[in-house]
Amino acid sequence: MPTFVYMTRCDGCGHCVDICPSDIMHIDKVTRRAYNIEPNMCWECYSCVKACPHQAIDVRGYADFAPLGHSVRVRRDEEKGVIAWRIKFRNGKTDMDLLAPITTKPWGKHIPQLKDVSGPTQEMRDSQLLFNEPKYIRLDDGGIHTLESNGLKMKEGVYY
Amino acid sequence: MAYKTVVEDDIDILVCGAGLGGTGAAWEARYWGQDKKIVIAEKANIDRSGAVAQGLYAINCYMGTRFGENNPEDHVRYARIDLMGMVREDLLFDMARHVDSAVHQFEEWGLPLMRNPKTGAYQREGRWQIMIHGESYKPIVAEAAKKSADKVFNRVCVTHLLMDEAKPNRVAGAVGFNVRTGDYHVFKSKSVVVAAGGASNIYKPRSVGEGAGRVWYAPWSSGSAYGLLIGAGAKMTQMENRIVLARFKDGYGPVGAYFLHLKTYTQNCLGEEYESKWWPGLQEIVGKEYLDPEVSHATHRPIPTCLRNHALMSEVNAGRGPIHMVTMEAFQDPHLEEIGWHNFLGMTVGQAVLWAATDVDPKNENPELTTSEPYVMGSHATGCGAWCSGPEDISPPEYFWGYNRMTTVEGLFGAGDAVGGTPHAFSSGSFTEGRLAAKAACQYIDDGKAEGIRVSQQQLDDRKKEIYKPLDHYKVYRNEITAGSVNPNYINPRQGLDRLQKLMDEYAGGAGVSYMTNDKLLHIGLKKLKLLEEDLEKLGAEDIHELMRAWELKHRHLTSEAVVQHTLFRKETRWPGYYYRGDALKLDDENWHVLTVSRRDPKTGEYTMEKAPCYHIVEENEQAEAAEA
Numbered sequence: 134m135p136t137f138v139y140m141t142r143c144d145g146c147g148h149c150v151d152i153c154p155s156d157i158m159h160i161d162k163v164t165r166r167a168y169n170i171e172p173n174m175c176w177e178c179y180s181c182v183k184a185c186p187h188q189a190i191d192v193r194g195y196a197d198f199a200p201l202g203h204s205v206r207v208r209r210d211e212e213k214g215v216i217a218w219r220i221k222f223r224n225g226k227t228d229m230d231l232l233a234p235i236t237t238k239p240w241g242k243h244i245p246q247l248k249d250v251s252g253p254t255q256e257m258r259d260s261q262l263l264f265n266e267p268k269y270i271r272l273d274d275g276g277i278h279t280l281e282s283n284g285l286k287m288k289e290g291v292y293y
Numbered sequence: 294m295a296y297k298t299v300v301e302d303d304i305d306i307l308v309c310g311a312g313l314g315g316t317g318a319a320w321e322a323r324y325w326g327q328d329k330k331i332v333i334a335e336k337a338n339i340d341r342s343g344a345v346a347q348g349l350y351a352i353n354c355y356m357g358t359r360f361g362e363n364n365p366e367d368h369v370r371y372a373r374i375d376l377m378g379m380v381r382e383d384l385l386f387d388m389a390r391h392v393d394s395a396v397h398q399f400e401e402w403g404l405p406l407m408r409n410p411k412t413g414a415y416q417r418e419g420r421w422q423i424m425i426h427g428e429s430y431k432p433i434v435a436e437a438a439k440k441s442a443d444k445v446f447n448r449v450c451v452t453h454l455l456m457d458e459a460k461p462n463r464v465a466g467a468v469g470f471n472v473r474t475g476d477y478h479v480f481k482s483k484s485v486v487v488a489a490g491g492a493s494n495i496y497k498p499r500s501v502g503e504g505a506g507r508v509w510y511a512p513w514s515s516g517s518a519y520g521l522l523i524g525a526g527a528k529m530t531q532m533e534n535r536i537v538l539a540r541f542k543d544g545y546g547p548v549g550a551y552f553l554h555l556k557t558y559t560q561n562c563l564g565e566e567y568e569s570k571w572w573p574g575l576q577e578i579v580g581k582e583y584l585d586p587e588v589s590h591a592t593h594r595p596i597p598t599c600l601r602n603h604a605l606m607s608e609v610n611a612g613r614g615p616i617h618m619v620t621m622e623a624f625q626d627p628h629l630e631e632i633g634w635h636n637f638l639g640m641t642v643g644q645a646v647l648w649a650a651t652d653v654d655p656k657n658e659n660p661e662l663t664t665s666e667p668y669v670m671g672s673h674a675t676g677c678g679a680w681c682s683g684p685e686d687i688s689p690p691e692y693f694w695g696y697n698r699m700t701t702v703e704g705l706f707g708a709g710d711a712v713g714g715t716p717h718a719f720s721s722g723s724f725t726e727g728r729l730a731a732k733a734a735c736q737y738i739d740d741g742k743a744e745g746i747r748v749s750q751q752q753l754d755d756r757k758k759e760i761y762k763p764l765d766h767y768k769v770y771r772n773e774i775t776a777g778s779v780n781p782n783y784i785n786p787r788q789g790l791d792r793l794q795k796l797m798d799e800y801a802g803g804a805g806v807s808y809m810t811n812d813k814l815l816h817i818g819l820k821k822l823k824l825l826e827e828d829l830e831k832l833g834a835e836d837i838h839e840l841m842r843a844w845e846l847k848h849r850h851l852t853s854e855a856v857v858q859h860t861l862f863r864k865e866t867r868w869p870g871y872y873y874r875g876d877a878l879k880l881d882d883e884n885w886h887v888l889t890v891s892r893r894d895p896k897t898g899e900y901t902m903e904k905a906p907c908y909h910i911v912e913e914n915e916q917a918e919a920a921e922a
Contacts, residue, residue, distance in 0.1 A: 155337070159838070174506050175512075195504035198500065199647055205649055207638075216428050220649050233426045233428065233638070236404070240432075241436065247323035247441055248327050250324065261686055267394075287911075288911040289909075
């Protein structure tokens with residue numbers, strides 16, 4: 134189900150061009166609106182559908198195996214931190230609404246800048262620890278696992 | 294072609310590819326190198342790039358030592374049996390001991406991890422998987438990476454690594470081009486973390502029209518992890534270990550949550566359980582050590598994924614297809630039904646679309662399963678990638694040369710798909726490998742190993758000429774014909790990709806030949822790959838977008854050649870269900886309980902193959918493990 138763009142809704146803003154991981158949403162030189170230039174390299178990942186401020190982009194199942202007459206639409210709300218899906222079957226009878234959270238924290242504010250935290254000691258550099266370890270491994274006072282601590286050793290050969 | 298050259302100099306750590314591996318590397322690098330210059334080069338837009346672009350519904354690698362669930366060595370044993378023994382256990386143990394700290398970090402960043410209401414622990418899907426609402430997984434980790442990096446270059450397709458001319462076999466940065474402006478980008482860097490993607494679209498997909506885009510792994514994963522590393526002369530390992538996935542037919546919808554959480558199961562067209570009837574015959578191929586259903590039943594030791602594929606394929610070939618996933622029981626529970634749909638919407642929307650289009654309601658009918666075409670990658674349940682050094686406190690001498698996750702090229706590190714022998718990393722493990730690589734890269738620089746790097750203007754000019762050649766070539770020959778795509782002097786990237794997929798399918802064990810190959814077929818395959826390589830010098834690209842496709846194809850070609858060379862070298866059938874050597878249909882532990890290592894000489898294109906020892910983690914008390922197995 135590659136993406137396509139509704140002529141009357143698209144204003145050529147380019148949000149989809151900006152986000153498409155496959156680089157296949159382009160602006161048509163004649164109509165100055167977006168379109169999918171390479172449907173067989175479209176993963177239907179919905180990144181452009183979610184990014185479009187006008188709900189101008191939709192998806193039609195791959196011609197190889199998907200009959201016409203279905204619809205899967207989505208609204209992603211960053212402010213509320215939710216995503217809403219609507220699935221309509223071809224038969225017109227099944228019509229589902231599904232809602233899921235996408236984040237529990239406000240965007241852009243919560244993740245720390247690691248340049249501002251106090252830097253690693255030489256002892257940490259010399260150890261096998263990563264940032265925030267060992268605390269974040271088990272969220273207790275336990276240390277990092279080593280072969281020794283776990284009573285293991287490496288041995289060559291076939292062994293199960 | 295007159296394009297601007299944009300030079301970014303004095304970089305300490307260059308991250309090529311900002312999927313989960315690259316974002317992990319960029320984020321962690323800032324902690325160990327607070328004064329260092331960290332730059333990301335990403336082919337797409339970091340907010341939605343890589344395999345997790347559309348989201349994920351589970352984190353498939355989480356130990357849960359915090360909840361007393363698993364230890365790192367448990368995960369090593371699991372990955373080891375799943376890969377029929379062929380893993381780098383040092384790298385796996387290392388990843389597993391760190392991975393939980395990344396996952397706990399994700400939760401703190403706002404990624405919604407589901408909790409089990411009874412225990413308070415994360416909601417388990419299976420022993421290693423936890424369930425998440427991961428639609429925005431990628432934007433969340435991208436935010437972390439963007440906050441750490443000095444600069445993020447979106448839409449820059451990296452085509453080659455730069456090599457130092459002062460000291461042989463040392464990396465000096467990378468070059469590529471901007472897929473929007475066409476500008477030539479030069480990154481001069483003391484170290485490089487290659488966190489680019491594995492490869493989809495190497496083997497002919499099941500659907501070849503519009504539906505060719507509906508592949509299991511992202512179509513933009515073009516094997517650049519391997520194209521870049523092989524091109525720089527890094528040693529590779531386990532490139533024969535391609536993966537075939539049993540998935541919902543046509544949509545490639547994931548089955549993990551269905552099997553593990555929804556407790557669905559498979560049956561043949563007659564409604565019968567079919568797997569067990571294939572085990573005795575399969576045991577003759579692989580031996581009791583790898584397949585012992587009684588032991589598996591008693592100890593919950595998993596039956597390797599490839600062997601379950603084998604049973605599915607065998608049943609279909611015996612004329613009792615299709616294989617169905619029995620969903621009708623689980624989907625009667627509205628809660629499980631909702632999870633079943635969310636599972637697709639979170640990571641494979643295409644499957645939901647397909648069921649809507651074909652009126653498949655899993656409540657009322659059992660959907661079909663089938664096996665996919667093979668994929669070459671190193672972060673899901675398979676371990677293709679570079680031969681990397683492990684950590685100092687774990688690795689035996691053959692696996693250790695100074696810096697964790699460093700390839701055999703100095704200053705060149707890997708993460709995610711790029712690191713060989715570490716299957717079952719998935720998203721969290723890839724992110725963790727990125728973190729490990731970043732710490733080691735900082736150490737490498739601090740140890741003064743990156744001093745005196747020299748890159749001549751000649752190297753930059755040569756690469757530039759090479760990069761834009763498909764555009765120039767097109768321009769020269771385009772007007773020799775009236776119109777259309779048929780030209781005696783060039784092929785376009787799509788035509789080249791079709792040719793690659795056809796030959797890999799037919800000669801290197803694709804779905805079209807039931808995954809069967811042999812020595813003779815592989816040799817023909819190599820010959821045809823050489824001819825294709827010559828024709829890749831005559832690729833024609835009409836525009837910048839097509840130039841990107843041209844370079845993706847070249848990376849896929851390099852990857853494919855490695856796959857064929859490795860498949861030829863390993864004279865046994867180690868993973869029935871992923872591929873078969875018709876001329877060596879048995880698993881042969883006596884000669885092949887080893888890892889395969891290759892190097893392609895960047896100058897001549899010649900391959901050298903070698904065997905490397907396969908070390909296992911053994912408990913002090915060997916009897917305890919023997920009893921457990």
